[in-house]
Every structure is written in structure tokens, then in C-alpha cells.
Amino acid sequence: MKILSIETSCDETALAILDASGNEKGFKFKVNNTALYSQIEKHKEYGGVFPSLAKREHALNLIPLLTEITVVNGNGVEISEETKKELTEMLDREPDLLKAFLEYIPKISKPDIDMIAVTTGPGLEPALWVGINFARALSLVWQTPIMPVNHMEGHIASVMVEAEEISPEIQDIAFPAIALLISGGHTQLVKIDSWGKYEIIGSTRDDAVGEAFDKTARLLGLPYPGGPEISKLAQEARNMGLVPSIEFPRPMINSGDLNFSFSGLKTSVLYTVKKIGELDENMKKEIALEFENAATDVLVTKTKKAIEDSNAQTLIVGGGVIANRFIRENLTTMTDSLGIQILLPSRDLSTDNAIMIGIAGFIKSFREKPAMGANLKAIGNLSL
């Protein structure tokens, strides 16, 4: 099955074309083409993702990205007056996208695809709608059904990719598996009994761990997104042999359940920063180091408990925060000590991308047929 996938849930606009085959017992796929535009630079001045800017950027960039992964040779489908009317209604909230769509679709040779996979949530609703309406418009002109995809199932699926190639050795996932999903919006432990059977067994009561990284970075005067910045400072501190003179809490580490809380950790950083006043470079490094240590301790402890409670055979970790080297290493040490398999996405597929959405769409096709997409809706808080 050939799949065109679309991701616009946050601040990355991404498309991919994959070729997948197999079933829930074993599958493989190949990434034929992919294009991604990161809006991070545009959002930096706001210190976070600005939803209406994200929406506008998605609308401006989807067609240029589509032309990168398709053949633009003037042999596209002709758009009839009737279809044009339908498209105008469909994309009435995205005039830039409509204009580019009507101009370019007749020039783009229809790719050989059987399904369009699109993220419908969770995420920023205005941003999600752009991708959804784009998928519906393509579905109409190319007569291709749509599979709505949960972004978090995408992060789970991201571990299936190795360097954009077929990764047959990963087909045999031993279930039950635990997925730790750590991003800017989520911190969740999910029990997976088989593909599509997801049970959320733990989640954050307040901030997501990525959000805590981002807020801590802001308190240290570092740019958005803060995760990579904190991680860099913490690594420098370790290389220098710095020992933190401050101590942050490990919230809920002994709560006996699988839930998380990160807002207290952020508040501790805030108090420390206020108390010290002027932060020199070494102090910033110490704070970053102790913050990363605290966040990692909690993540590792809770994940270990989840694995033990469920007798899991595999740990899957997805979401932007798993780009973090220190967290990767510590989770790997933990799973090694338990003697179970760990699957991590490559660092560039840890953050949002369309490849993971295509794979998640394929996995979902084992349990649900794609449809023409009239009823698609953006659901900001969509749950697994």
C-alpha cells in the first residue's frame, strides 16, 4: 500500500510518501520521499508556538512541500468547475492554500498512492485543520481515501523507522509493550497489548516534560524550544565535572502510581533563579544539569515500574523529548538491566514528522478502512 502522509499538528509542516506492506503480525515499509518545513525560527520571537502563525505557515508551505515530493510536469488532473466550487468551500478558511492548490494541482502528476494519512489530533486545532482540509482537498481531486491518524500513535510508530529505510528487524515486537510518550504536550505511559490496543496507564497531572524543559529554558534566558538548549548546557556541565550545588525535587517519584507532575519542578527552578538573581554561565549549567537529572530520574523510575507492573517485553519511547541523549542513555541502561528490548526513534524522527504518521496510518489500516473524509474533524485533545 502506498501512502501519502500529512502532519500539521504543531510547528512542523511535513509530508511523506511511503510504501508499506504486511499485516499486524509483521510489516515492512520504505520511505519513498519526504519533505519537512520547521517553523521553529518563526515562533522563536514569541517564546513558544503561536497558533495562528502556525496555521498560516502550514497553509503557505503545504503546496511547496508537495511539489518537492511529487513530479511537477504539467500532467496533473484537471479541476472541473464543480470540483472547484467544492474546493472553495473546503478551503474557505485557508485562502492561500486554496490559491496555490488551484494553481499547482493541475501541474502535479498524481502520485501513485492508495491512501492519505493525516493527523487529526492531538495538537493545535487551527493547525490540525489546515492539514485535514488539505487532505480532504487532495482526496477529492485524486479520489483517494483518507485515514485519520492520532499523532501519539505516530510517535509510537516512529520507532519503526531506521534511517528512512525498510527496517525488517523491527517487525517482531514482543508484546505487551510499554510506550513512554514524552513531548511538548504529553507525558504518558501506554500499555500496548497489540497494535491498536492502547491503554493509558499513567500521565502527567500538569505540565508535560517537554513543556518543563521549555519553561526552564525560558527562566534561564534560553531560546525556544528549550529542550535541546537545556540538554546542551547539562552536557557541558557533565563534561566539566560540575556537581550541582542545588537540589530539585523528583515530583511524585514515590507516589506508588504511574502518574507524573512536572509543574513543581519548574517552580523550584523559578525559586532558585529568583533567589540567585544574576545567573552566571556556570550557574545556568548547574541548573540545567540538576533539572535534567531530576526529570530523567522520574521518567526512568516510573517507566521501570510500568514495565514491571505489566510484565512488558518491550519499551517503546516516542516524542520530541527522546531526542535527549541523557534520557536515551538512562532508559537504555534501565531496560538492559531488566533484559528487555528498547526501541527508540532516530533522533531526527523523535520530533514531529510525517513518516511516523504514514506508518501509524498503515498500522491503523489493519483495524479500520480509510474513507473519503467528509466527517474528518480536528480534535485538539484527542486521546489514544
Ligand code: KG4
Ligand atoms: O514531539 P514534539 O516535536 O512536538 C510535540 O508533539 O509536542 O516535541 C517537542 C518537545 C519540545 O518541548 C522540545 O523542547 C522537546 O520536545 N525536545 C527536547 C529535546 N529536543 C526536543 N527535550 C529535551 N531534550 C532534547 N534534546
Ligand code: ZN
Ligand atoms: Zn509530537
